[in-house]
Amino acid sequence: MTENIQGLDIQAFLDQDQNKDLLRFLTAGSVDDGKSTLIGRLLFDSKKIYEDQLSALERDSKREGHAGDDIDYALLTDGLKAEREQGITIDVAYRYFSTSRRKFIIADTPGHEQYTRNMVTGASTANLAIILVDATKGIITQTRRHTYLVSLLGIRHVVLAVNKMDLVGYDEEVFNRICDDYRNFVTQLEIPDIEFIPLSALRGENVVEPSTLMPWFHGKSVLEHLESVHVSSDRNFSDFRYPVQYVLRPDRDFRGFSARIASGIVRKGDRITVLPSMKSSVITNLVTYEGEREYAFPPQSVTITLADEIDISRGDMLVHPDNMPKVERHFEAMLVWMDEKSMELSTQFYIKHTSSTTKARIDEIRYKVDVNTLEKSKIEKFQLNDIGRVVITTSKPLYFDPYRRNRQTGSFILIDPVTHNTCAVGMIIDKLEARQLPSRITDSDKVNIAHGRSLISLQERESRYNQTGCSIWITGLHGSGKNELAFILERRLFSAGAVVVGLDGSSLRTGLTRELDFSPADRAEYLRRVAHLCKLLNDQGIITICSFISPNANERDQVAEIIGRERFHLVFMNASIDYCRSNKPELYEKADRGETVNLPGIDIPFDEPLDTTFVFDPAHNEGNLETLVGYLAEKHIFPSH
Amino acid sequence: MKEYSLTNLQELEAEAIHIIREVAAEFQNPVMLYSIGKDSSVMVRLAEKAFYPGKVPFPLMHIDSKWKFREMIEFRDNYAREKGWDLIVHYNEEGFRSGVGPFTHGSKVHTDIMKTQALLHGLSKYGFDAAFGGARRDEEKSRAKERIFSFRDRFHQWDPKNQRPELWDIYNAKVHKGESIRVFPLSNWTELDIWQYIRLENIPIVPLYYAKERPIVEMDGNLIMVDDDRMPEELRKKAKMRKVRFRTLGCYPLTGAVDSEADTIEKIVEEMMTVTKSERTTRVIDFDQEASMEQKKREGYF
Numbered sequence: 001m002t003e004n005i006q007g008l009d010i011q012a013f014l015d016q017d018q019n020k021d022l023l024r025f026l027t028a029g030s031v032d033d034g035k036s037t038l039i040g041r042l043l044f045d046s047k048k049i050y051e052d053q054l055s056a057l058e059r060d061s062k063r064e065g066h067a068g069d070d071i072d073y074a075l076l077t078d079g080l081k082a083e084r085e086q087g088i089t090i091d092v093a094y095r096y097f098s099t100s101r102r103k104f105i106i107a108d109t110p111g112h113e114q115y116t117r118n119m120v121t122g123a124s125t126a127n128l129a130i131i132l133v134d135a136t137k138g139i140i141t142q143t144r145r146h147t148y149l150v151s152l153l154g155i156r157h158v159v160l161a162v163n164k165m166d167l168v169g170y171d172e173e174v175f176n177r178i179c180d181d182y183r184n185f186v187t188q189l190e191i192p193d194i195e196f197i198p199l200s201a202l203r204g205e206n207v208v209e210p211s212t213l214m215p216w217f218h219g220k221s222v223l224e225h226l227e228s229v230h231v232s233s234d235r236n237f238s239d240f241r242y243p244v245q246y247v248l249r250p251d252r253d254f255r256g257f258s259a260r261i262a263s264g265i266v267r268k269g270d271r272i273t274v275l276p277s278m279k280s281s282v283i284t285n286l287v288t289y290e291g292e293r294e295y296a297f298p299p300q301s302v303t304i305t306l307a308d309e310i311d312i313s314r315g316d317m318l319v320h321p322d323n324m325p326k327v328e329r330h331f332e333a334m335l336v337w338m339d340e341k342s343m344e345l346s347t348q349f350y351i352k353h354t355s356s357t358t359k360a361r362i363d364e365i366r367y368k369v370d371v372n373t374l375e376k377s378k379i380e381k382f383q384l385n386d387i388g389r390v391v392i393t394t395s396k397p398l399y400f401d402p403y404r405r406n407r408q409t410g411s412f413i414l415i416d417p418v419t420h421n422t423c424a425v426g427m428i429i430d431k432l433e434a435r436q437l438p439s440r441i442t443d444s445d446k447v448n449i450a451h452g453r454s455l456i457s458l459q460e461r462e463s464r465y466n467q468t469g470c471s472i473w474i475t476g477l478h479g480s481g482k483n484e485l486a487f488i489l490e491r492r493l494f495s496a497g498a499v500v501v502g503l504d505g506s507s508l509r510t511g512l513t514r515e516l517d518f519s520p521a522d523r524a525e526y527l528r529r530v531a532h533l534c535k536l537l538n539d540q541g542i543i544t545i546c547s548f549i550s551p552n553a554n555e556r557d558q559v560a561e562i563i564g565r566e567r568f569h570l571v572f573m574n575a576s577i578d579y580c581r582s583n584k585p586e587l588y589e590k591a592d593r594g595e596t597v598n599l600p601g602i603d604i605p606f607d608e609p610l611d612t613t614f615v616f617d618p619a620h621n622e623g624n625l626e627t628l629v630g631y632l633a634e635k636h637i638f639p640s641h
Numbered sequence: 642m643k644e645y646s647l648t649n650l651q652e653l654e655a656e657a658i659h660i661i662r663e664v665a666a667e668f669q670n671p672v673m674l675y676s677i678g679k680d681s682s683v684m685v686r687l688a689e690k691a692f693y694p695g696k697v698p699f700p701l702m703h704i705d706s707k708w709k710f711r712e713m714i715e716f717r718d719n720y721a722r723e724k725g726w727d728l729i730v731h732y733n734e735e736g737f738r739s740g741v742g743p744f745t746h747g748s749k750v751h752t753d754i755m756k757t758q759a760l761l762h763g764l765s766k767y768g769f770d771a772a773f774g775g776a777r778r779d780e781e782k783s784r785a786k787e788r789i790f791s792f793r794d795r796f797h798q799w800d801p802k803n804q805r806p807e808l809w810d811i812y813n814a815k816v817h818k819g820e821s822i823r824v825f826p827l828s829n830w831t832e833l834d835i836w837q838y839i840r841l842e843n844i845p846i847v848p849l850y851y852a853k854e855r856p857i858v859e860m861d862g863n864l865i866m867v868d869d870d871r872m873p874e875e876l877r878k879k880a881k882m883r884k885v886r887f888r889t890l891g892c893y894p895l896t897g898a899v900d901s902e903a904d905t906i907e908k909i910v911e912e913m914m915t916v917t918k919s920e921r922t923t924r925v926i927d928f929d930q931e932a933s934m935e936q937k938k939r940e941g942y943f
Contacts, residue, residue, distance in 0.1 A: 019648050020649045093785045245662050
């Protein structure tokens with residue numbers, strides 16, 4: 001930097017300097033690739049190492065360095081004592097330097113596979129990644145792993161730095177072969193901008209100044225590229241997302257909503273919609289300490305005031321009405337496990353996403369990705385550094401966009417409810433509709449709950465009632481005659497002296513499950529509660545007659561699992577869709593007009609059951625009733641003796 | 642696209658404001674540690690910006706080692722009054738009564754009792770669950786790895802090998818009772834960024850940062866200013882007037898001055914650009930043992 005200010009008025013220098021922009025980049029590679037040497041060079045040649053640091057470095061290089069008599073630049077970046085002793089970089093270290101054109105933040109991350117989580121951390125805030133390759137070795141497993149992680153975290157600019165060119169005689173052929181290998185590999189991944197640079201970090205060739213030893217190379221040196229690469233348009237300027245962080249209410253007259261703009265551009269006078277209330281208002285002011293602004297853009301931190309008094313709190317999101325994010329409780333994500341403690345599927349995690357925190361559970365692990373081969377495999381649970389695709393359900397809806405489109409609203413962290421450690425991080429993918437995603441409704445941890453012991457045994461109750469506790473589960477479309485059959489069966493059994501309870505949507509949805517809607521994720525939770533209720537009643541010797549559409553075969557199976565398969569008797573009302581329509585014409589007409597969604601058989605699938613006890617035609621419910629009553633007697637369910 | 646891009650300083654400012662608001666929203670009882678230095682002054686300005694037009698919704702706390710430069714205390718009291726801050730001044734009463742100081746007890750004992758212990762006691766006394774500090778990652782090697790939200794256990798200790806992963810700008814603020822988070826909104830700022838910001842924003846700083854003729858004693862190569870008569874007389878006698886300034890501020894017997902002609906911010910920056918030593922060389926405490934900053938941080942020091 002020194003040379004830049006010589007002959008330049010300091011005032012002019014400062015005026016120019018204050019207009020620099022910022023580039024955050026990641027360096028991936030191991031000490032063997034010369035990564036620390038490269039960083040050391042960039043810092044050294046941009047005069048960012050002070051004399052006292054340099055003399056300490058020379059002293060340390062002799063004592064504990066791994067570079068013979070040369071200065072070991074690695075010692076400069078490996079700050080922690082343990083790292084210095086072991087000669088490896090464990091954590092992410094951030095280094096800072098600037099040139100006359102830009103300020104740089106380097107996230108220096110370790111290369112080994114066991115430090116995948118550290119590399120993911122460094123990549124999360126970087127715009128660009130320098131991936132180091134040893135020219136004598138070419139593209140190796142590590143290169144592929146680093147490239148995959150960089151693409152997973154959505155970094156759009158990669159520099160493939162082919163280092164140690166001095167050891168291959170600065171040979172163009174070697175360089176070209178490595179570039180071709182890399183191009184072949186990288187077509188599987190989404191990285192729009194890749195720059196190939198041959199260099200020798202040790203000799204300083206093509207690091208800061210263009211190399212004279214490689215006249216065949218016409219590109220820029222590493223530093224020239226870092227200074228000129230265009231990254232500001234990487235931000236999403238199209239979708240306005242304003243996750244409210246803090247409600248500012250200093251006095252009765254001022255009510256502002258503070259946040260950092262996650263994406264999109266917002267202007268004074270814009271009409272906005274508030275999620276989740278869906279209320280609408282107009283932006284009266286964009287307030288900052290410097291005064292009001294006409295417009296604001298990411299990543300600015302501002303405060304918005306609105307024309308109307310609307311109840312808005314932290315975690316809500318302001319958006320433009322014609323450009324909404326997904327609002328879902330059920331989604332898929334790529335998850336990276338960051339904790340020494342392995343994943344427990346029964347855990348209810350905290351999930352922090354933008355400014356909102358709620359609870360989340362993992363429904364299913366779709367697959368794990370081998371970071372070296374990119375092969376997919378099935379696993380039961382994640383261990384430290386595992387990466388894979390999962391299905392998640394949250395207690396409150398999240399307002400999100402796919403990570404590929406929006407890094408800010410597509411990312412989240414999972415927090416362990418006991419240790420409070422950040423145990424996993426995720427990037428939302430949005431390929432399947434929420435209603436096509438699987439849900440998990442059985443609780444694997446139910447065995448852990450200590451059971452209280454009633455003084456009355458199940459046998460005593462069943463003997464008194466002259467029956468065996470069980471659940472008759474009637475499934476079928478809306479209007480297929482489920483309830484009619486349930487009611488006449490309940491009446492008949494009751495009259496004959498049975499202790500019997502009828503359960504259906506109308507009785508449960510008004511109380512026990514009132515906060516749940518008809519989306520597939522909520523439907524799964526709803527059925528889980530019904531199943532547990534049935535189990536409680538069956539455990540008291542009571543017969544339950546359950547009338548629920550329960551369209552998903554997997555969920556019906558999990559209901560059977562909770563209730564107990566020997567107690568679960570499945571009846572399917574096999575009615576044609578025309579029959580159902582004629583029974584409930586209004587509901588189906590609404591669905592045809594798109595006013596009702598999530599209607600099984602119309603816009604979500606109804607899985608016809610295969611493993612039923614009975615398949616009935618609803619047109620003959622009197623006969624169906626007799627068949628069922630006969631079956632219960634024959635099985636000694638009622639009467640039992 | 643130029644219209645929608647930020648400069649380095651604007652981006653750092655937006656990031657810091659986001660961090661400060663996040664703490665105010667997520668914690669029950671946060672506090673901002675105010676050391677009277679240049680970084681603290683920048684941090685307080687950022688807090689004022691974060692909650693404008695409202696007031697900063699948490700108190701500031703100064704840990705007074707009782708050995709700060711007199712000009713620092715004067716600056717603190719005037720500035721706090723003028724700005725109407727909610728300022729807590731806390732010091733280790735027992736240490737003060739038993740006369741702990743760098744001349745009699747050495748820098749290590751003094752720092753431990755009057756700074757680290759005083760800080761921990763102050764945090765516990767008021768039950769703060771989050772404390773902002775003005776530390777920057779470019780200051781020192783072990784700081785380069787510190788999180789922005791840095792977790793401390795019930796004993797205020799830092800475990801550098803067991804830090805919470807921190808990705809994007811999503812900060813984990815979950816703590817159990819008694820545990821706390823140290824928050825560093827200036828993590829990504831460099832010394833030059835700080836000076837640039839002070840210049841652009843006209844932020845008042847303690848006059849000790851500007852060069853002036855001051856009574857100086859040379860001690861082990863450090864230029865120590867005679868600030869009061871607690872300095873032993875035989876040392877005071879050796880004092881000579883020299884034109885010096887301070888690059889960092891702390892306890893006067895532990896803070897070395899540098900020879901300088903820089904009496905304006907522009908000159909300070911110009912001097913910084915050509916200087917060959919890092920700012921922490923003027924801190925006596927960094928050199929009193931191997932990996933000493935990491936050790937102090939583990940024990941609870943900022």
